[in-house]
Amino acid sequence: MTPVDTDRPPDAALVRRPARVRVLWLLVTVLVLAVLMVASVALGSRDVAWSDVWAALGGADDTLEQAAVAKRIPRTLLAVVIGAALGLAGGVMQGVTRNPLADPGILGVNMGASLTVVTAVAFFGLTSPTGYIWVAMAGAAVSAVFVYAVGSLGRGGATPLKLALAGTATSAAFASLVSAVVLPRNDIAGSFRLWQIGGVGGASYERIGQVLPFLVAGLVVCLLSARALNSLALGDELAAGLGERVAVARATAALGAVVLCGASTAVTGPIAFVGLVVPHTCRLLVGVDHRWLLPFSALVGASLLTAADVVGRIVARPADIEVGIVTALIGAPFFIHIVRRQKVREL
Template identity: 50%
Template sequence: MSTAVLSPPTTVNSVRRRLVLGLAVAAAILVVLMAASLALGAEHVPFGQVWRALTVGGTDADVIVRDVRLPRTLLGVLVGSALAVAGALMQALSRNPLAEPGLLGVNAGASLGVVIAMAYFGIGALSGYIWFALIGASIATVAVYALGSAGAAGASPARLALAGAAITAALTGAISAIVLLSSTVFNGFRAWSVGTLSGRTAPVVIQVAPFIVIGVVLGLFLVSSLNALALGEDAAKGLGANVARTRLLGVVATTLLCGAATAAAGPISFVGLVVPHMVRTFTGPDHRWLLPYCLLAGPILMVAADLAGRLIARPGELPTALVTAVVGAPVFVYLIRRRRMAGL
């Protein structure tokens, strides 16, 4: 009799312990990868020298560790977290398992902002056009939301997806038209659009960090509403969730996350699409656990991809976006074959 009474709480507690332990393991893996990112590359730096360069300074490795590898590693953590959380938010808001950060035109808006900065303002430095990318991403998202919400029916996942596809197509055409008119703009845009953490400095990290932190906090604030929304709009309203507010705040969070990440590193594919599905196979659809795991799993993938790109092609390096695509595509196919994409 007592066993039957104690069994459900015991099961819940064991699941919670497993999930907490998983977070601790993921955090440890991320720390190890960050340390490896600081030490490994075209020139190997012993871990002892890495530690001294970070804490004391005055070593030959100061420039490599503190000025080159530390900013790109921190940016990899920020961009990975942003894209993974944004992907999870978009999949929840649209109830579409194929939703990813490019769905609402964010990537296309950021790209158009970069092109305009290069072509009409003569801005070639990342620290200059990063603001144009953020503005472009914001305007594109507002346009998608306004178009998807027009009419008496209001916003819906299908309408937002269609509006996003239409805006993305229009912005992509505008980008192509501007880029083809100038070889200088074409070369500059091509360097940004490959998607990489290379060459990113501390000022870039400082510029994008506030946007990503605000977006993450806003996303975590919505976890209960997202769980209710997963049951359907009618059920969510019955549970007291404000569907319109949840969708609007979710779009704002996604814009901040995707806009900042894309502006800093260029378009990075598959992170926002694959990571939430990978995490969901372990945590289930509960966003109270899904989003914290995405906060760690996204950076793990980004930092590992950046490190792999440096080691595979040393003394050169492969763009981070290329590595994430090569890794993400087969993983996504594997997840589809296992039919793990249900239950958003």
């Protein structure tokens, strides 16, 4: 992929952060995530006492309250791992393309993965959960290449706004296709609502176990690409001068991000804006060094999705608001702010 230069002046997000500041933010982030995980287990449509929470954490499910808490535990774990994956993928995508608007949802990657799974289930009888993941990763990869190719057309190449517009249009088209495939099929319409919205309500230990190896593989690839992304941020020519194999570095990092996006979507459906909001927030906290930025993006992404799930459960009791809706309400205004802040004028 050809990098995109936004030609914007340096700001507070680009200032190098001292190590002690980064360590402090690391401790704060871990503490916040721990608190949110406890809140996710304790809060929901049914009020439960802390004694029932501790009993359920110990394996008891003798009462309705304890059974409710027991169901929240895998839901919390799924929100943590998927939020971490999406936050990390967003940081990598922004680093690979040098595009401040890059996000798996905005660029249509998640919806492309969703469409391929729905199509495989409806027309080819796909039933294997592991098959969902492989198909979703293939769809995510094809969608990413397609959006980048469309966004590169015309004068100026792949500018941030052109990529965002191409991704948004592609995502909308894929969402319409998902509806067109699912709605006439009464046998799958109810169970496949998550492929249109995205949520963690159907979590189970089995589903987490199936997707975890793919997420770990994607996480390792992305984290190992951190040093290369630092070189790419200097520009292709300088990176090559420093001995970096630019094409290989960019392709490897992009592959890790696609694996994370595809595997996440296979389990939770398309959840947008986590990969946009999180890396920008983390740059304010720890600077632009990807060796710090990527792990922080994973932690903050886990915190954001867990918090969004808790909010979705308590604001509409006894019903749930899917986490994909909550993240959209958070991310859409942030997206508009980033576009205005970057002063991108070329359509």
